Amino acid sequence: MNRKTILSEQDMPRAWYNIQADLPNPLPPPLNPATGEPITPDMLSPILPMNLIEQEVSTERWIDIPDQVIERLLMWRPTPLYRAYALEKFLGTPAHIYFKNEGVSPPGSHKPNTAIAQAYYNKVFGTKRLATETGAGQWGSALAFACNQFGLELKVYMVRVSFNQKPYRRIMMETWGGKCVPSPSPDTNAGRKYFEQNAEHPGSLGIAISEAIEDAVTSKDTKYSLGSVLNHVMLHQTIIGLEAQKQLAMVGEYPDMVIGCAGGGSNFAGISFPFIRDKIHGKEIKIIASEPTSCPTLTKGPYVYDFGDTAQTTPLLPMYSIGHDFVPAPIHAGGLRYHGMAPLVSRLLVDGLIEARAYSQLETFAAGLMFARTEGFIPAPETNHAIACVIEEARKAKEEGKEKVILMNWSGHGVIDLSSYDAYLSGKLEDYALQDEEIAKLVKDLEKYPKPR
């Protein structure tokens, strides 16, 4: 009974898999919002080095991993594939549950798989300095680690509300030599207008993105780096699934289903794309993206007020713009409009190659606790969405008496996110409907904020 399956360093994949080569329907090009014309590579050149732009638009199936990237990835890769025997036993399921432990990287998540590659390509391009934004700090810390490896300077604009509440991620960034500032900051035009109104402005991801882009465009030898959504980010993450394929073959198994949590899509892409290739070529396999009910990008699509007709003659109607539940999204001229989700992942959903499920925050933390109390490792809160899905499928396998093989991407550990667990354990996280008096309290709480214009 092997708990871990370890791939040798020599057997680590030497090429990334590019799913764009196998897509049944090519990805429509994104459009420039100013002109309505397709975005061309040269439009990205102020913020990305040309070698990464080439990867962004490449349709080559396999892209060699440079030796210097391999050398750095070997610091923690290949990551172990675990058989979750204790969780299986606890659930009493006949399912075989495997998880790919991406929490063993120095920053503790899958993010450095692309951070290392992006830092390398910037270095060889001649970039001296990178700018980026980060929400809770996972991406910022991964990029700080990667920039340190290749001798690049880094400035991270971290949403202030997170900067204040999550000091450990900031300290990680600074330990690796990155500079982390709370956003809005006084350092950019985009940040200054908010900072000068209120030096304690809580910030938002949108403001932090604006600051990082401005920094990259206006500073010498500086480029921008993004840890999700873009095609080349998905590409770099495929090493996860490629390793898992080899490891499962070592134990004579092939998954009935592959499960990953989907935020910006990169960890889901990493575990699933190589298996989706198998599916496109005839394998029977279920691929599930798991996401929060509170932000059901894939299961519900953006809830927006939209015109009921293209001529915009009807009143504004509240609706899910992609239709209810699992109705595929209409493909607009600008491509798929899943806010914050990688276009490649969205495309796969529309093509029926993947499915999506949503779980409430209480379900996901309960799942994370069950995992920590059986398998030992404390998962990152986003990883808990994948675990909730695995548990659901393992229970279904028990009901059906079927020995299903389930593969999950365990995308990161939650040791730096313990405040979220604390909120859950102390009953501060709830899914139930709010009563009027509670809403009144929330409204009162709002008085400290500036009124909308």
Added chain:
Amino acid sequence: MNIYCSQLGMIIEFSYCVSMNEGLPCRNAIRCWRDRMDIEHYLKEILGEEGFHKNFSGLPKTRLERIIELVNNLGEKG
């Protein structure tokens, strides 16, 4: 009242959700809170019908579209 914000990857307060966008609500506020309260009614009260529609109308831009828009606005690097 708190909620786990999947965009920021942390626990945040309701007050942040409804004021983080230059005093206006997050685009996700309706989806995040609608199972727990009549968030649309509440937002219409504080924003007014027009303000509500202005905030939530239209399709959101994709991340890449937002980035290109920012780059266009900033112009070429000197």
